[in-house]
Amino acid sequence: MEALFDFILVIPWWGWILLFLVLVAVYDIFINKKHTILHNFPVVGHIRYMLEGVGPELRQYIVANNREELPFNRIERSWIYASAKNENNYEGFGTDRDIYAPNYIFINNAMLPYKMEKGHPNIKDPYFLASAKVMGLYNKRRKPYRPASVINVSAMSFGSLSARAIESLNRGCELAHAYHNTGEGGLSPYHKTGSDVVFHFGTGYFGVRDEHGNFSMEKLVRLVEENPQVRAIEIKLSQGAKPGKGGVLPGSKITAEIAEIRHVPIGKDVLSPPCHSAFEGVDGLMKFIEDIAEATGLPVGIKSAVGKMDDWVTMADIMVKTGKGPDFIAIDGGEGGTGAAPPSFADHMALPWMFGFAEVYKIFKSKELCHRIVFVGSGKLGFPARAVMAFSMGADIINVAREAMMAVGCIQAQQCHNNTCPSGVATQNKWLQRGINIKDKSVRAHFYFKNFRKELLEMTHACGYEHPSQFTMDDVDLSLGDKNLVKTLSESFTYHKTEVAFKSVKDLQKCPYLGGKYNKKVEKKHVKELKKKDKVRF
Template identity: 40%
Template sequence: MLAAAVTAWCWIPAGVLGALSVLGLWDILQRRHSVLRNYPVLGHLRFLLEGIRPELQQYFIERNYDGRPFDRDVRSLVYQRSKGTDAEEPFGTDRDVYAEGYEFLVPSMTPRPVPDKPPMVRVGGPDCTRPYEMALLNVPAMSFGALSTNAIVALNQGAARGGFAHDTGEGGLSEYHLRHGGDLIWEIGTGYFGCRTEDGGFDERQFADKAAHGHVTCVALKLSQGAKPGIGGVLPGSKVNAEIAGVRGVPAGRTVISPPYHRVFDTPRELVLFLARMRELAGGKPTGFKLCLTSRRQFLAVCKAMLAEDVTPDFIVVDGAEGGTGAAPPEFADHLGTPLTEGLTTVHSALVGTGLRDRIRIGASGKIATGTDIVKRLIQGADYTNAARAMMFAVGCIQAQRCHTNTCPVGVATQDPRRARALDVEDKSERVRRFQEATVRSAVQIMASMGVTDPADLRPHMLRRRVDATTVLSGAEMYDLLAPGELLADPPRTWAEDWAAADPDRFTV
């Protein structure tokens, strides 16, 4: 109107505004980018910055900014694999291979052919009547409530398409976990959400009814998690809508705090017996527990309780202190808990030393995102792995770090329906499937290059670490590993004190 009535120069801003309006409408209607659906037009600034990021990184690398070169951007790698695009890079590595702490895998002079199908791990000990075939990489515990409905549905649909497992997290078993038929690991935390009595205890009847569902393939008891060992989870009241309150069995609109400890056991023996009861209530399905390792002495006490009662879990998931996708107090995230490498090697070696390893499968979780990560953890004692952070990237997370505010800009960690609708389930579930498939394929290719086709043939000496400028040690040399049954026959000096002090009827400090 101004152009027609005043001056033709007004056609220039009119054209710009018209183009932006068309772009904004396209952003709202497209389904590939959640940021653009929630922030039309403005969201393109993010992609502009992403486009110049490699050049900025190279600028700082050449100037040795901060005294060290940049690592490869793992998030970009996950995005590439989830989109099905090429994840290769030219000109070798940017890592300083002579830096202290650099780790590398040992290739073979006689590599093996890459298997057509990736290996699976049978989970189920002697007391399990319904074992489960676990993939090498799975979706770990992320609760409905912490994540949006669309995020949960996308993860589950991706797991169903790819044939891997999806852990529910401690937030209960919702219809969104069950909608697409993905294999579920139903996790029970200290709040017993989904099988909770009115006073906050464990309800056996509710648990048995829900564990009987055909999509529930395993059940797990959460003792602690890597991001905040020693304290329970927190779900802000702003996220506790009526639906989430119904799933968890708590009042709507009120902040939900999980206790730091369980009410169903006080001693290692009681823990082991409760796991046996869970398996019985679940109809013989694989039953295990998750923990961020505490003291070696306390875990050895659990091993003694297993031996005394002749009862073992079917699996143990070791969560590293460096992991965790939810919000946590900085002091806990930075200073409490055992890192995954030490926790994993300790749990594996303790089970070997007590002669229990063949009955129990070990999962590993903590900043696992690549095929290399999987192979390293298999070498250190895991049978399979879980990836929370990487799965969130695959489903669209951009690490805005607003998970606890209910204002996630891409609809992943929010209960705001308007924000959550930006996450397109069909697109993101396929990205989850593609990421898992590509990452496991990478792990299998790496193992083949090392002369191995079965993960059981991986050995500690195949992983090396530079400990100083002139010294490289293998995993067999760095860690105090035990021989089968060694703790029962003749405990070595480095384990003897903890083994003697471990009490199956008391969690000694």
């Protein structure tokens, strides 16, 4: 034994490395039966798999150029991060975009910009930008709602996002006077920290389901009564990531907290089917909307990705005939989103937002219904220039999901579906979540929304308007490529949006249905604490 010990001490360090590599090679050649590469190229094959594992990170930070990545390129992410930190979000030396590429948008500025008169609300508050339309006013709901911000958080549920991410977004929405859509995972405690809430449910009816998984009006009414911050209700028909496809929430992911919030059993797989069980057909949907509005008094809307148009025509016809219908319609782009989905769905199902929205809007425009509906856009619209395009086409407000996630720390690692999100935003892993400082991230979310609104307002004024709702289809040109050259949106999509009944920003500020809590004390306290801690530039 002593001789063996002496022999071990004599072996140099490189000898141990060589011995280890020999053992690995023996294992790869004679024992490994699963990997052809490792069998044919022992030892070296492991280097290949290691490089493949870090490939996305290498491409993201080293290989890809500033405008190359998808779904969000480096310039887009940098603008969100800088805006959220309230840092300089400008760029120098001109654009690096290919301005001659197809689908490039050009915004037509006015020769003389809009000039704010003395006492204009935006002189004192350059961030105030409320919706020009009121949800539920036309249909005479008991509790109409005017969103205090034209940009809000889209449907992302507790479960897909972590508790700390949800709470950061909710507190940020309170500071920015935006609303927070719950997503279909139910109303969690993390959605109740201050902001207005749009309660969203899908085919699983999580949070408002009975013991058999069916929709419960009684539970919905109780939820609304106990939570006055719920200002509107959204019924999800489909989403851009996977329209027409249900899902399964594995029992292993259902904690006691999630089970209580979603009203599901602990430890059992829960099915979210592709179809609703609470109604049948478009006629049933319209009755369902009216029943919910009558029971709760709140504005009720729908969310859907866009494909076939037949049912949209049927819905518009029913609205003309009955004088009733959804108070708002959220159109989701087929670009995909935070929801995990098969590539075939994310890549090919449903129209991109620009095309889908135009097709739906034209139907309601032809029936003279657009003045009755608040149109919500959702699909990579969280940048001021794309928002201008959306408002020009007829959107009244926009919802953002992935952009909001980046504001609270998402780095586009694209691990949302693996529960391994390194930033702690899209994971239920407790250790990874701990990295999220809620006070810090909530202020960053609030600055992203406020700086977005400020820049959108500046672009609006540059085009000669007071509010984005005044944009028309002739204010934005679209590059079509080849010999089509450049055409206005009205020429490209063959319609003009319905004029919005907007008078002045001052009127919006005085509206009795205006949401948002303009609590300056809360905002100042958050900013003061963050200044002390991180010395972030404000």
